[in-house]
Amino acid sequence: xxxxxxxxxxDLSLIFLILGLIVSCERDLSEDSVVxxxxxxxxxxxxxxxxxxxxxxxxxxxxxxxxxxxxxIDNNVAYAGxxxxxxxVPAPNDPNGSxxxxxxxxxxxxxxxxxxxxxxxxxxxxxxATVGLVGFGTDFVDDKYAVGLENIQLSTDWRKYTIPIPNAxxxxxxxxxxxxxxxxxxxxxLGYTLWIDELKFETLGTIAQPHPVILDGEDLVxxxxxxxxxxxxxxxxxxxxxxxxxVTVQAAPSYFDFVSSDxxxxxxxxxGIVSVxxxxxxxITATISSVLASGSLExxxxxxxxxxxxxxxxxxxxxxxxxDEYTNATSSNFEPGFGGSTTQAAVVTANNDSVLIxxxxxxxxxxxxxxxxxSALSFMHVDVYAQQAGVQVEFQIRDIGANxxxxxxxxxxxxxxxxxxxxxxxxxxxxxxxxxxxxxxxxGILNQKNNLGAIILAGGPNxxxxxxxxxxx
Amino acid sequence: xxxxxxxxxIKLIGKSLVVLTFLMLTSCDPNEAQRVASFDNLxxxxxxxxxxxxxxxxxxxxxxxxxxxxxxxxxxxxxxxDRTENVTVENGYLLIxxxxxxxxxxxxTSARIKTEGLFEQAYGRFEARIKVPYGKGYWPAFWxxxxxxxxxxxxxxxxxxxxxYLGNMPTTVFxxxxxxxxxxxxxxSKKYVLENDRFDTGFHVFxxxxxxxxxxxxxxxxxxxxxxxxxxxxxTNGEGQWVFDHPFYIILNVAIGGNLPGSPNTETVxxxxxxxxxxxxxxx
Numbered sequence: 001x002x003x004x005x006x007x008x009x010x011d012l013s014l015i016f017l018i019l020g021l022i023v024s025c026e027r028d029l030s031e032d033s034v035v036x037x038x039x040x041x042x043x044x045x046x047x048x049x050x051x052x053x054x055x056x057x058x059x060x061x062x063x064x065x066x067x068x069x070x071x072x073i074d075n076n077v078a079y080a081g082x083x084x085x086x087x088x089v090p091a092p093n094d095p096n097g098s099x100x101x102x103x104x105x106x107x108x109x110x111x112x113x114x115x116x117x118x119x120x121x122x123x124x125x126x127x128x129a130t131v132g133l134v135g136f137g138t139d140f141v142d143d144k145y146a147v148g149l150e151n152i153q154l155s156t157d158w159r160k161y162t163i164p165i166p167n168a169x170x171x172x173x174x175x176x177x178x179x180x181x182x183x184x185x186x187x188x189x190l191g192y193t194l195w196i197d198e199l200k201f202e203t204l205g206t207i208a209q210p211h212p213v214i215l216d217g218e219d220l221v222x223x224x225x226x227x228x229x230x231x232x233x234x235x236x237x238x239x240x241x242x243x244x245x246x247v248t249v250q251a252a253p254s255y256f257d258f259v260s261s262d263x264x265x266x267x268x269x270x271x272g273i274v275s276v277x278x279x280x281x282x283x284i285t286a287t288i289s290s291v292l293a294s295g296s297l298e299x300x301x302x303x304x305x306x307x308x309x310x311x312x313x314x315x316x317x318x319x320x321x322x323x324d325e326y327t328n329a330t331s332s333n334f335e336p337g338f339g340g341s342t343t344q345a346a347v348v349t350a351n352n353d354s355v356l357i358x359x360x361x362x363x364x365x366x367x368x369x370x371x372x373x374x375s376a377l378s379f380m381h382v383d384v385y386a387q388q389a390g391v392q393v394e395f396q397i398r399d400i401g402a403n404x405x406x407x408x409x410x411x412x413x414x415x416x417x418x419x420x421x422x423x424x425x426x427x428x429x430x431x432x433x434x435x436x437x438x439x440x441x442x443x444g445i446l447n448q449k450n451n452l453g454a455i456i457l458a459g460g461p462n463x464x465x466x467x468x469x470x471x472x473x
Numbered sequence: 474x475x476x477x478x479x480x481x482x483i484k485l486i487g488k489s490l491v492v493l494t495f496l497m498l499t500s501c502d503p504n505e506a507q508r509v510a511s512f513d514n515l516x517x518x519x520x521x522x523x524x525x526x527x528x529x530x531x532x533x534x535x536x537x538x539x540x541x542x543x544x545x546x547x548x549x550x551x552x553x554x555d556r557t558e559n560v561t562v563e564n565g566y567l568l569i570x571x572x573x574x575x576x577x578x579x580x581x582t583s584a585r586i587k588t589e590g591l592f593e594q595a596y597g598r599f600e601a602r603i604k605v606p607y608g609k610g611y612w613p614a615f616w617x618x619x620x621x622x623x624x625x626x627x628x629x630x631x632x633x634x635x636x637x638y639l640g641n642m643p644t645t646v647f648x649x650x651x652x653x654x655x656x657x658x659x660x661x662s663k664k665y666v667l668e669n670d671r672f673d674t675g676f677h678v679f680x681x682x683x684x685x686x687x688x689x690x691x692x693x694x695x696x697x698x699x700x701x702x703x704x705x706x707x708x709t710n711g712e713g714q715w716v717f718d719h720p721f722y723i724i725l726n727v728a729i730g731g732n733l734p735g736s737p738n739t740e741t742v743x744x745x746x747x748x749x750x751x752x753x754x755x756x757x
Contacts, residue, residue: 205669206644209607209742240607242671244641246740 037172038112042201044104044119044177047081048073052104052177058140059102060181067097077195079122079158084197089129089182091191101181103138110173116201118241119163119178125154126193130186135163137252139176146176148250154194164207166237166251167288206242212256212293213238214272214286220344221298222359223387223462224276225305227350232258232272232297237288256286256293266299279303307353308383308434308466313473319372320469321455324353330370338364343457353466355385361460366468367453371400374449377470380439385464386429393459394425395437399445400453420444425459434466441470509689509696512598512682512755520751521567527560531592534560535585535726537577549612550730550737552579560584566748571611571727573743581743585726593620593720598755599635600680600691601725606745607673610737611640612728613747615679617721628656631716633688636679639734640741643671646679648690650700654713661708663690663698676750685718725749 043050060066070088078084092098119136135148149163165171178199184190216234224230235256238248253272260266260274265282268274274284276299284297311318311325320326334345334356343364346357358364380397400406401418409416422443429435441449455468519531534555539545551571553559559582560569571583605613614637619630632651639645649662667677680691690698705713727747730736737743 203669206671208643208671208674240643240673242644244607244609244643 038110039108040112040115042113042116043199044201045085045121045196045199047078047083049104051107053107056104057102058105059100062097065098066102067094067100069096070100071102074195079124079195079197081197084195085199087180087182087194087196089184089192089194091184092189094191099181099183101133102179103140103176104178105139106175106177110175111171111177113165113171113174113201114168116168116171116203117165117207118202118204119165119200120160120202120204121199122158122160122197123152123154124156124158124195126156127154127187127190128156129154129182129184129192129194131180131182131194132185133179133181134161135179135249137171137174137176138179139174141175143176144252144254145170145174146179146250146252147255148179149247150250158197162204162207162241162247164237164239164241164247164249165201166212166249166255169289170255204242207239209240209246210288210291211238211246212236212251212286212288212291213295214256214293215295215297217294219296219298220359222300222344222346223357223464224299224301224348225350226276226278226301226303228276228301228305228348229350230274230276230297230299230346230348232268232274232284232286234295235272251288256288258284258286260284265301274299276301302387302432305350305355305385305464306434307351308355308385309436311381311467311469313471317473318469318471319374319377321366321368321372322354322356322465322468325467326469329372330368332369333367336365336367356465358457358460358463358465360462361457363456363458365398365454365456367406371404371450372452372470374441374452374470377449377472378441379473380441380455380470381467382437382439382465383467384426384429384435384437385433385466386431386435386462388462389428389431391429391431391460391463392426393429393457393463394423395439396421396423396456396458397439397441397445397452398454398456399448399451401448401451404451404453406454415444420448421456422446429463509682512757514756515753516594516597516756517592517754518751519567519753520565521562521749522565523562524564525557526562527567527586531588532586533589533591535587535724538579544731545728547728547731547733549728550579550610551581551583551728552576553585553726554582555584556582558582560586566750567725567752568746568748569613569725569727570744570746571606571729573737581729581737583727583729585724585728587618587722587724589618589620589722591722592754593722594754594756595718595720596683596685596756598680598682599723599752600678600754601635601752602676602678602750603636604674604676604748605638605640605672606727606742606747607640607643607671608737608741608745609641610730610734610741611638611745612731612734613638614724614726614728615749616724617681618724619716620720620722628652629714629716631719631721632656632660633681633683633717633721634660634662635681635690636692637733638672640673641734643673646672646692648681648698650688650705650717652705652714652716654709655705661700661704665690665692665695665697667692676748683717688717723752723754725752 049056057071059068067090074086075083131152137145137147213236237251258268260282262282264278265280266276279301281300286293319329343361344359398421407417407419415421422445424439569584576582615635617633622630628651634649637647644667649660651660682689687701702715
């Protein structure tokens with residue numbers, strides 16, 4: 001038998017060769033080769049951690065207040081089997097940290113979760129507290145497929161929780177098995193214990209009726225210009241689950257397929273970053289598994305934005321708020337979210353030059369994170385760009401007083417308490433060019449400008465700002 | 474070699490048949506032995522193959538908010554119409570669509586079709602292949618009413634609900650029978666819960682087999698309930714009356730809101746459509 005084999009083999013190989021030539025034009029994988037896949041283990045914790053890293057629980061940064069002491073396994077409490085995960089949520093003044101949270105990570109190369117539709121677990125609390133975040137897909141490396149379910153309400157008896165997978169086809173090699181974050185916001189600072197058991201990826205078959213959302217479901221219109229980029233945020237996926245409830249999870253951009261209607265105007269990558277590459281209008285939309293997401297971004301570019309005049313004052317004369325030429329004296333909040341505000345504000349950077357683009361403004365503000373002492377300064381400089389005729393912008397330079405709080409009369413909009421301001425309105429702006437203003441620090445703030453805290457912006461409605469700084473000539 | 478293989482196969486098949494038969498014989502609990510007749514004579518079918526219209530030889534409409542203008546006795550919120558946007562046939566399917574719109578004093582429109590006076594039958598197998606909507610407030614149904622409700626006021630005329638479903642319970646359907654002594658909230662009813670599946674994501678066959686002394690309820694190939702004359706007496710302390718020996722007609726509808734499902738909420742999606750692939754009726 002053995003010495004006959006070579007001839008047999010030779011004949012066969014010839015036949016196979018001929019067959020191969022006849023039946024296939026391109027080389028396919030031979031039948032006994034298997035595409036390498038990662039293990040599809042669904043269990044994360046049953047009575048023990050299942051194939052997780054040795055440290056099992058990887059805490060958020062203790063330097064940021066995360067408490068690493070409150071995590072362990074409880075051998076006296078279990079939903080099923082003999083033990084559960086026990087998390088002691090600390091009080092805000094706990095010397096070991098004011099909240100607890102972190103991740104569980106797969107110990108090897110990651111898992112193939114494409115066959116599952118949800119991460120589920122059983123949990124109960126010593127109080128009916130609300131846990132801020134549970135989810136998966138965070139691995140503290142690139143968090144590419146992070147998913148978060150916010151604010152789950154605990155019961156004092158075991159209850160099952162379901163975190164739907166937004167788009168399981170993406171999870172070919174996932175390492176982030178679980179994430180949680182819990183504080184005492186819902187319990188007025190009272191610490192409590194949270195138990196978690198039977199944590200596993202499951203194929204429920206009842207995760208249905210997907211409703212993906214981008215940009216919080218809004219259809220935004222934004223002016224931009226070549227070279228700028230815009231991040232698509234407000235990403236969620238909603239499913240109806242077996243209980244009949246809709247469950248909405250925060251979903252990382254990589255679960256979505258983004259599309260630009262005109263890639264000569266704007267392109268969009270898998271991280272949801274829109275890059276404006278030419279003039280014209282493009283509509284950015286997204287799908288998950290062919291289901292169109294609510295929300296869109298219509299971006300209109302008029303080509304490249306000319307650079308604003310470059311400031312020439314020595315930095316010793318300047319206290320900067322938003323300017324690439326100087327080091328800003330404070331960071332600022334450009335999206336304060338005032339009630340009734342319709343404004344969209346975006347910091348857009350092209351060619352290392354950042355500008356502030358305002359769309360659909362009625363009123364908003366630039367809120368300084370730290371107050372500015374302008375006692376020795378006499379002007380505020382700002383450059384304003386308009387793309388439509390008839391645009392006027394009002395600047396209200398606000399001193400917020402010693403209490404460090406913006407005090408505004410809600411009926412008149414005027415400063416009250418220890419606040420004072422000076423208001424300046426531009427005339428009609430020159431279209432498609434930078435308009436430079438040097439606004440004196442006068443009026444209500446002539447003698448009170450040591451706690452400048454905000455610049456309130458009214459009117460427009462569409463304009464671009466650059467080079468905002470206080471100075472003395 | 475071939476014949477040996479065949480012999481082995483025959484032996485194997487024979488053996489497995491014996492085992493199968495044994496299993497079939499032993500798996501029935503004798504106390505709950507269910508009677509199953511075979512109804513294989515197809516006497517009515519609508520495959521919904523006429524594009525754009527219902528077969529008027531088979532179907533007619535219930536319109537409005539019910540004879541008492543009270544939401545069909547259940548405080549249902551919809552106004553039934555025969556408009557194409559509420560009921561039509563497309564691509565081989567019957568579509569009954571519920572919409573949220575102000576219409577004749579109602580906030581929703583939908584449709585309810587029936588075979589009253591056109592197809593009525595006592596006994597047999599009634600089945601339909603259906604996919605339902607989801608969300609709080611949706612209450613689609615496939616059911617039968619006795620053809621004598623004009624003379625013998627409901628529930629004396631009898632009602633057999635082959636499939637009722639509430640949109641906020643997407644894995645559950647109900648099969649029920651209503652008669653004197655066991656009507657409305659006290660109907661004889663049983664729910665069936667799908668495992669690892671739901672009723673709004675695919676078609677399921679809802680079947681009912683009705684003989685002189687029992688009514689069997691099926692989802693797909695699963696018999697989940699049998700109602701007998703004896704059940705009716707037991708469930709009603711001897712008060713209930715078996716009223717299922719005369720012809721009944723078929724109703725298909727999508728109700729919105731009312732006593733059973735409660736009102737839609739802000740998350741309920743409108744419009745949505747109940748899709749019916751076919752309705753078939755068999756006799757012995």
